[in-house]
Amino acid sequence: THASMKADQTTTATCGYCATGCGLRLHVRDGQAVGLTPETQYPVNLGMACPKGWEALEVLDADDRATSPLLRAGKGQPQERVDWDTALKTFVSRFKAIQEQHGDHSVAFLSTGQIPCEEMAYLGALAKFGMGMLHGDGNTRQCMATAVTAYKESFGFDAPPYTYDDFEQSDCLVFVGSNPCIGHPIMWERVLRNQNDPEIIVLDPRRTETAMAATQHLQLQPKSDLEVLYAITQVIIENGWIDRDFIEAHTNGFEALAKHVQPYTPEQVAQRSGLSVHTLRRAAESIAHAKAASLWWTMGVNQSYQGTRTAQAIINLALITGNIGRPGTGANSITGQCNAMGSRLWSNTTNLLGHHRFESAEDRNRVASILGIDSQRIPDQPSWSYDRIIEGIKNDEIKGLWVIATNPAHSWIDQDQCRELLDQLDFLVVQDMYHSTETAVQADLVLPAAGWGEKEGTFINSERRYGLLKKVRKAPGEALADFQIFRAVAQYWGVPEMFEKWDAPEAVFQTMQELSAGRPNDLTGIDGYRQLDQCGGIQWPWSRDDAKRHRTPEQQRRLFADGKFLHQDGKARLIVERPSPMPEAPCEDYPFLLLSGRGTVSQWHTQTRTGKSLVLGKLYPQNPYVEIHPHDAKQIGIANGDGVTVISRRGKVDVLAMVTPTVQSGQVFMPMHYEVTNRLTLSHFDPHSRQPSFKDCAVAIVPRVS
Numbered sequence: 001t002h003a004s005m006k007a008d009q010t011t012t013a014t015c016g017y018c019a020t021g022c023g024l025r026l027h028v029r030d031g032q033a034v035g036l037t038p039e040t041q042y043p044v045n046l047g048m049a050c051p052k053g054w055e056a057l058e059v060l061d062a063d064d065r066a067t068s069p070l071l072r073a074g075k076g077q078p079q080e081r082v083d084w085d086t087a088l089k090t091f092v093s094r095f096k097a098i099q100e101q102h103g104d105h106s107v108a109f110l111s112t113g114q115i116p117c118e119e120m121a122y123l124g125a126l127a128k129f130g131m132g133m134l135h136g137d138g139n140t141r142q143c144m145a146t147a148v149t150a151y152k153e154s155f156g157f158d159a160p161p162y163t164y165d166d167f168e169q170s171d172c173l174v175f176v177g178s179n180p181c182i183g184h185p186i187m188w189e190r191v192l193r194n195q196n197d198p199e200i201i202v203l204d205p206r207r208t209e210t211a212m213a214a215t216q217h218l219q220l221q222p223k224s225d226l227e228v229l230y231a232i233t234q235v236i237i238e239n240g241w242i243d244r245d246f247i248e249a250h251t252n253g254f255e256a257l258a259k260h261v262q263p264y265t266p267e268q269v270a271q272r273s274g275l276s277v278h279t280l281r282r283a284a285e286s287i288a289h290a291k292a293a294s295l296w297w298t299m300g301v302n303q304s305y306q307g308t309r310t311a312q313a314i315i316n317l318a319l320i321t322g323n324i325g326r327p328g329t330g331a332n333s334i335t336g337q338c339n340a341m342g343s344r345l346w347s348n349t350t351n352l353l354g355h356h357r358f359e360s361a362e363d364r365n366r367v368a369s370i371l372g373i374d375s376q377r378i379p380d381q382p383s384w385s386y387d388r389i390i391e392g393i394k395n396d397e398i399k400g401l402w403v404i405a406t407n408p409a410h411s412w413i414d415q416d417q418c419r420e421l422l423d424q425l426d427f428l429v430v431q432d433m434y435h436s437t438e439t440a441v442q443a444d445l446v447l448p449a450a451g452w453g454e455k456e457g458t459f460i461n462s463e464r465r466y467g468l469l470k471k472v473r474k475a476p477g478e479a480l481a482d483f484q485i486f487r488a489v490a491q492y493w494g495v496p497e498m499f500e501k502w503d504a505p506e507a508v509f510q511t512m513q514e515l516s517a518g519r520p521n522d523l524t525g526i527d528g529y530r531q532l533d534q535c536g537g538i539q540w541p542w543s544r545d546d547a548k549r550h551r552t553p554e555q556q557r558r559l560f561a562d563g564k565f566l567h568q569d570g571k572a573r574l575i576v577e578r579p580s581p582m583p584e585a586p587c588e589d590y591p592f593l594l595l596s597g598r599g600t601v602s603q604w605h606t607q608t609r610t611g612k613s614l615v616l617g618k619l620y621p622q623n624p625y626v627e628i629h630p631h632d633a634k635q636i637g638i639a640n641g642d643g644v645t646v647i648s649r650r651g652k653v654d655v656l657a658m659v660t661p662t663v664q665s666g667q668v669f670m671p672m673h674y675e676v677t678n679r680l681t682l683s684h685f686d687p688h689s690r691q692p693s694f695k696d697c698a699v700a701i702v703p704r705v706s
């Protein structure tokens, strides 16, 4: 980027796309970033970056950056530029009017995993303690809710146990519904540095890039993953390949687990999963006989109607084989967005700030006293989940919505219905870097926000590492950091005194430290942003006691090395459930199963940012496409590159056919980065986590008549 301009200083910041959390060295001239290179000293990426990271500065100069507030005078009217004073007065008066007419809880917010922890905490506190909202959730509901629920129930806390060193130290790595070659390329680079000649087992219905690199690809039928994991568990138990001492000392529920998995013999599961008995037994043997097996999962598991129990089947496997707390082991959920974990801990949505509980008077009092507010201001119940908020619009319970740094009109399931509902709102406020997102164009009010590189704060990556975000350029036009927007809203709402001490992101960080004291996510040992900068980020927990002891914060740390889990009795739970049938299985009218997911290393989510880079655009087809097996293409009478229409019960979309054997016959795949994909998907959810099940949707495919 702007390589011809010579930098006069450099500084390191955490990347703002994915949860790998790479360190990027920013080259700055006269206070403005003029280029970047991957940071060789950062413990996460060791000098590597993916194309999105390399292009991180380029997308900040896009023509459609929101540079001033935009306001619609009335429904059907165009959005017009207004000044901040008008924007904020209108926002506050419209939301207050809705609350007066329909009750305090009739306005809600939807936030993100893309803004720093400090901004999340500010938004959550302002909305709930200042503005009287009860409901607000994050787009992390779409990616991490399942892992959170699974960890909480199994371990007693949302606590991913691993460090990235485990990629290098394992001698058997199992990836379930996960394609790190594409989704987390720098993590995959860490796998490639593994010197143990590891067994790499991939459970995925598609022959993904990772599956091609694996030593064992279990190309199972979609959503037979729970049965397959139970079959592997059954083989391990039947053969006595368990760590009995660990099970007895550190878990509850083994007898019930053993009884539950008894019927899931490889012979029973072979037909449903499409895997041979030998394949299932071989995978079980590899996991059981590894010195250090690690199990990793992402959206293939999380975005499923039985995701929580599937994640827990993975956790069970790690626990019964004693593969946790040691180098190279773990039941490891890989996070999606750069600050998905920050959203889990600090967004004040379904958990009270820092994984306190809204329902607990003791927790409310603790949070209130640290924040210096009246505890009566803290609601005694958590927010509705994202899907319930959307349903609330349908039921006329939610009339005003504040959307921050997310794009539901593209990314939410059953997109047409979502857009109709957003249109039904009395007042939709969208706070974003770009005024052209599918959601921003529907907004009554657009608030222009600064982006990555234009503000400060902390992100938490997948291995629980707090990393620093730096301000290395000025935001365009009148765009403000989300932090400043929240402060201004507090001012105009009339509650500035509630947040007086939060005058800068680091002041919020100090409050977060106080809130974390003595808890599993303790941060009290971190000596401010300065130390985060010096250490290349610090993994939680890092308490005052940790800091006093001889260990150093730079040291990579995994959880549960002492076998102590975070339930009151210190034991992990082994949790099982009967697999349930797919909500929308293929049928005569809709004979194909649509899978969706990441299609490329070069695009991110709804392409709001990455779509602005010419370089990234060249690495990815501009036209939406559907991957279809050669056999099915022949049956339908289509060739590679032909136009096809994909039809579900919710909508139909025109795309190009990409004929490829990487999908199985009867299944098709569409990348989620294209706007059209979620016009097809089905509103169905994991009952425990309320995460949408993006990966079961029956479709028909017909040649397009042009």
Ligand code: SF4
Pocket: 015, 016, 017, 018, 019, 020, 021, 022, 045, 048, 049, 050, 051, 052, 053, 054, 184, 185, 186, 187
């Ligand atoms: Fe950024 Fe993720 Fe790419 Fe690293 S792997 S450079 S964190 S997008």
